[in-house]
Amino acid sequence: DTAVSQTPKYLVTQMGNDKSIKCEQNLGHDTMYWYKQDSKKFLKIMFSYNNKELIINETVPNRFSPKSPDKAHLNLHINSLELGDSAVYFCASSRTENIQYFGAGTRLSVL
Amino acid sequence: AQSVTQLDSQVPVFEEAPVELRCNYSSSVSVYLFWYVQYPNQGLQLLLKYLSGSTLVKGINGFEAEFNKSQTSFHLRKPSVHISDTAEYFCAVSDPSGNTPLVFGKGTRLSVIA
Numbered sequence: 001d002t003a004v005s006q007t008p009k010y011l012v013t014q015m016g017n018d019k020s021i022k023c024e025q026n027l028g029h030d031t032m033y034w035y036k037q038d039s040k041k042f043l044k045i046m047f048s049y050n051n052k053e054l055i056i057n058e059t060v061p062n063r064f065s066p067k068s069p070d071k072a073h074l075n076l077h078i079n080s081l082e083l084g085d086s087a088v089y090f091c092a093s094s095r096t097e098n099i100q101y102f103g104a105g106t107r108l109s110v111l
Numbered sequence: 112a113q114s115v116t117q118l119d120s121q122v123p124v125f126e127e128a129p130v131e132l133r134c135n136y137s138s139s140v141s142v143y144l145f146w147y148v149q150y151p152n153q154g155l156q157l158l159l160k161y162l163s164g165s166t167l168v169k170g171i172n173g174f175e176a177e178f179n180k181s182q183t184s185f186h187l188r189k190p191s192v193h194i195s196d197t198a199e200y201f202c203a204v205s206d207p208s209g210n211t212p213l214v215f216g217k218g219t220r221l222s223v224i225a
Contacts, residue, residue, distance in 0.1 A: 004154075033212055042215070043215040043218075048211070048212050056212060090154060090155065092155075094210045095210070096210075098206075099157065099160060100145075100157075103154055105153075
């Protein structure tokens with residue numbers, strides 16, 4: 001069973017479209033995260049949720065809106081996609097001692 | 112604020128040779144330290160972690176790292192690398208006060224040459 005699963009794995013879309021990425025974890029963790037990995041492989045936190053509540057919201061355009069329907073899910077919705085949004089997006093979760101488990105990533109390409 | 116510096120962006124090494132990937136961090140508080148590995152087109156996998164206790168930590172796939180508080184370093188080592196170790200390696204730091212986001216270094220690309 002995959003611990004942290006993201007869908008879709010690949011997402012190709014046109015500028016201006018709205019898209020969502022889903023994340024689910026079956027580890028029973030309370031905290032979930034979204035990270036963005038740019039073309040130079042640099043990883044940076046976007047959002048952090050604990051028990052469905054937003055804890056951290058880094059400097060991210062408000063076109064990005066996370067939603068956590070329950071502790072096991074943290075979805076990422078992106079409005080009005082731009083070329084610069086092209087990246088790999090990783091979901092992660094953790095419980096104690098901040099040992100984070102990552103999903104396989106979603107490669108978003110905006111054309 | 113915490114930060115992580117990985118001094119080498121690329122490290123080529125011959126198969127069966129030893130390797131060290133360097134990581135330095137800055138933080139005004141105590142830290143948790145991690146090394147993650149990313150194989151091509153895959154997610155991040157935890158290699159090892161330092162939370163407390165012994166400064167020498169052993170991880171998966173024969174890797175180990177040593178926490179050096181005075182030098183604020185957490186270098187990753189392996190005595191003999193394999194072709195399959197070719198990947199991107201990320202050092203990360205977090206605040207031990209709670210489940211806080213990881214702050215990553217920019218990564219080191221390890222290329223093992225046959």
